Amino acid sequence: MAVAIEVGETIPPLTAHAVSVSLPTWRANVGYEEGERWVVDAMKTGYPRFFIHKSIARLAETIVADHALPQQTAMLFPSHTNALQCQEFLFRKAQDLSLHDVQVIDFVLCPDYEHKLADRKMPPKFSAVLYPQEKFSVAKQFWQHTGCGLSSRRAEYCHQLYDEKVMVNKAKAEGMCRSIKGPKRYQKKMSIDQSSDTNGHDVNETSDPADTQDSTQFVEERFGRHLGMSLAPNAKLAVKRRIAGNLTADVELSEAIILAKNDETTRLMTGFSEDDVYLFPNGMNAIYNTHRNMRIARGEIKSISFGFPYVDSLKILEKFGPGCLFYGFGESEDLDNLEKRLADGERYLALFCEFPGNPLLKCPDLERIHRLADQYDFMVVVDETIGNFLNVDVLQFADVVVSSLTKIFSGDCNVMGGSAILNPKGKNYDLLKKTWDTEYEDNVWSEDAIVLERNSRDFVSRIERINGNAEAVCDLLREHPKIKQVNYPKYSKTRQYYDRCRLPKGGYGGLLSATFYATEDAIAFYDHLDTAKGPSLGTNFTLSSPYVILAHYGELDWAASLGVDSNLVRFSIGLEEKAELVETFRRALAAIAA
Template structure:
């Protein structure tokens, strides 16, 4: 049997020695508190962090290099994949700092200079980065935009583009003539980039993929990879094909462990897990991370709807609420996700109040409650508001929320990937929604494929056994849940199977679906929670959905500055969240049993 024993030092990447890991080891309760309080003994040891909260060191180095060449003393840079995303950051900073002089914040677009290319340059994807340069005293405001929206560059994009920048292959766009940018040089440079025309899209590869697509912003020549760069990922010859395979897995047309060639041979319009008439991969849009999918869904709703508040129903992951509060007319928060709150919401609607959209998670994080999607859908149809459902925790194989949503969003960083080494997100449109036509037109107009090619290659590889992993994770999570529920020192265990909202979960559960890999537990005292956590021999850090069990004092990390507010919605500061992995079930139960036994020493 495979041992679950884990000993990852404070600040080490999770997984260890992984350059682009999306989690970091915070192995004790004290280290989590120290992180939140900004203590040097924690921050000084951190090699990485969750990418939207901790700007990866490769991104920081690239930003510093840009300032050294193009900036001034007292300035900082924040990096984005396109001019459009950078412009949204500038607009946000100006909205938060209205007295900021326009000359003190600007966008620097860096694009390939074909006249300074390397001889083997055609083998790589074409890099481009847009830097927002701003006064360093407003770094906190710019960081808010980075965290909430997920619009920033990925660490792999920054690493690659930094090298190109250092070698003179990236130049300031304004210094290149139109001829140099678009018309001269190799064919690969004759395509207009997203900084010039966000609607420009290249076609996909292969006869079976050349029909209408929504994620092919880079041309054929730009998608070639070589073994020297990507090693064992060479089997994925084109990033466009990798993206197509990912969309097919999300669409449910590919439900078996398969290599890329198999994925591309599957029928595009075959319906399986989604069970929605007319649905295909063309309704799936990829984003750099899950929160970016939520942010862009909200942005698209605002572009076609009236200037009305949105609803956040149920206690959500923190940035979902922040997005609808800070980007638009504001939000109304129903944080308990109860039937009584839906009653109140319905009374408001009956009284003539109108809202743009309702956002919810299925189930919620970290309380694992499931909203009554059937009732929400009926209200949305009657009173004409959009519904966006985050299916990350339930996963698209355990639950099918699309029939009740106008848009289903998900973080592919989590269980879809499993390897904890790449970010990704998706938004899925429901073709049976009465809003589908207007949303489809809006997405096709507004969507910009900013998912970095190398990230797509890693995500495609990681997700090939997605279907096989779900069953094992469901089984392990139920075993841990049963163990914790029986123990007298555990105050409460939160899991969809044992939730008072199980009825709502079961309505959406797929025929072979389980109850997911995430559960939370609270203790009768803080001391008990600390002893249990410190003696639990699993990886400990932010994120979830990893192939290995990952534990976290979630409320301390997510709501440290607002613990009383969180408690008012039943989110206990002593809560520990467990993302259960693929370990041997018996050994995993033993690991949790030993941590429970340690409480007896108090």
């Protein structure tokens, strides 16, 4: 049996901000779900919306020690707005709480530093919600479902500033800050190439030496950061251009920024540009804010969840707003039922779906959904994370397309990100654009943006190889008699719907799954499969998971009733050499007979 990465190790190994964690055996996955100490205590990290990163937990403990009442704990967020949303969720879900029980504290740079960073897009800040410790499970629901929580990189950065008393409680900032002018090397007259500020203005030689330094450079070097966070706005712009499709070359950031803004895009839509792309801290946060903004724009109306959903996508529709109509199969018969409801006068805010769905890789009939939306005036939101815009064009049938940039867009499994794209040709565009421009809050932390941009530079070149590798693995699995069903868009009964959206050079993606007839065969195969094994998908390396056990352990019967069996193993295929990858899967299949 080959287990490459031990239980609880980060994936990738020794990665401080890893997105996945190693659960290398079937028993380890069950042990994680059961809360067994041999698994839980070994975990160095976990998927960031399910596992509070240790750097975030350490900052929360510090805030609690300094600011909380007895029996209170803290949940941390990047903005005051997010903290208020969590506070409202707590009051709504735990109605025995009083206003005294839940406080919001905002933390900002001392005034001495705030004005120095006025030209920066995102000076360091965060907000804490202090609430009774017994309500942790309620606050954790908000954190997990919405993706509003603090980034681990932001937590590390802000914790260092807080410990140095450079970052303080906003309400008590005046008078709390001690003068910190930085190392002596910054207190000298600047060289000629540093003699102007970031706006090109001459620096007054008679000013305080601490004011003449590049304050971002001071903060970064003082606290050991070397990512050049002043580049974050340009990194975000480059990411937007890649998502828009008008930046497809693998180029350095400086070259990416000077490329024409509205070059030909792979989105195949005139009038579409990076101005219609909005970035979020993660994919679920993009979905949460899309649902929230649509409710603000059109009112509190039920939505539709179409097809077997990612777990938190459904929870957002159920727990925020007036609820949803759920079609778990996502079949043509479901659209027949929906059309009858609409014809009888029922009205809905929006239909949310994935293309393809996870983990069965089925595709909804977007063309028919789009026609119904036009006829009965509801909006359409499509999650294209698994299909990705180099394989499929779903924007033509949607009002908003959302995606998790954490996945294949990044590939390196070490940063979170998300996006929402507005369709400029959609009939709801003007309303949505107005709402987004009013409600949008950029909470993507600067360091995360820089890492995401760097990771995504070779996004285009990676996709073709991953598509080819996935097809080869799929062909092998389809031949095995112990496997009940292989799920992949190319061989799905819904392939026609995929092909309507598939681009001329597009493939069928890097995600597939296999359902075994017998649990013992699934276990033998999984335990002997020599790949990285843990949550998440879309990594540059192959990543496997007993997905239903991990995502739906408390509702296995419900999942099975919708055709998603507990014997399913999901594979996110990577960039390995094709022949070696196929042989890896062949050896695991051979272990079943052994």
